[in-house]
């Protein structure tokens with residue numbers, strides 16, 4: 001594929017999706033150091049918030065080391081060029097969170113919904129646009145909708161005021177043809193001025209290939225994460241994406257070696273465990289399960305003795321989606337009881 005001359009905006013997820021494997025415990029010092037490193041490497045847009053978005057601090061999603069306000073207030077003044085985005089899931093984040101982020105200098109708001117529920121994003125997208133923010137609609141678990149279905153959802157978000165729509169492979173389940181079908185269909189259906197983005201998870205080892213497939217059919221914003229720090233087997237590693245793009249003649253504006261150093265010197269040392277495609281992360285991709293369920297399933301394995309892999313397969317079979325985190329423990333409990341009865 002010849003992608004020479006294309007320009008993309010790399011959007012870094014280390015300090016938001018990376019909060020999942022850190023159990024939302026990144027310190028302010030780590031956050032500032034990594035954000036400054038990303039900025040110096042030329043990353044144009046950096047996402048900062050609880051892993052589940054603004055307002056995610058809760059029993060259901062986990063309490064972070066610091067509030068969204070504290071992270072944003074610590075990082076934003078330290079950046080020279082990079083802009084900051086925040087994720088917001090309606091139902092978790094409120095319009096007040098959105099206003100707080102705007103007041104602290106957040107440039108981009110990404111309003112995330114399940115891929116069949118764009119209608120719940122109207123209020124937040126409308127408010128972000130009213131505030132003059134770069135406003136993105138983020139359709140999660142995109143493998144669970146057809147290209148035609150995604151087009152309808154993307155059009156809704158566009159009609160509410162989003163100037164960019166993301167196809168989000170939350171489970172890392174898509175293969176390049178599936179990415180092309182979805183991103184390509186959405187590209188054809190939206191206004192030419194509406195940008196398209198793609199967010200990958202590397203659970204099947206396809207994050208780079210899928211990101212290139214998305215660029216091929218019109219995505220201009222691509223998410224990455226330094227050293228891949230993100231839910232499941234992580235996101236598209238930003239440093240690998242930048243190197244591959246450089247070789248292919250795709251412009252990112254990011255320094256190939258500086259971003260490697262951020263990954264190696266600042267991000268790998270803070271990992272609580274290696275971000276890799278272990279059997280559980282692979283099962284997320286294989287069974288099409290929401291990336292951030294991984295640690296919940298591993299915890300349930302410890303508590304109820306149900307192997308995380310079996311639990312994840314069952315969650316996939318039941319079609320569980322983000323927001324149903326409380327059902328993970330319920331499912332493990334019922335599987336454990338069923339085993340006890342059968343014994």
Ligand SMILES: C[C@H](O)CC(=O)C(=O)O
Nearest residue numbers: 017051052140169170292
């Ligand atoms: C709340 C999720 O972590 C958002 C995301 O990054 C995804 O769906 O993938």
Ligand SMILES: [Mn+2]
Nearest residue numbers: 017170231291
């Ligand atoms: Mn993600």
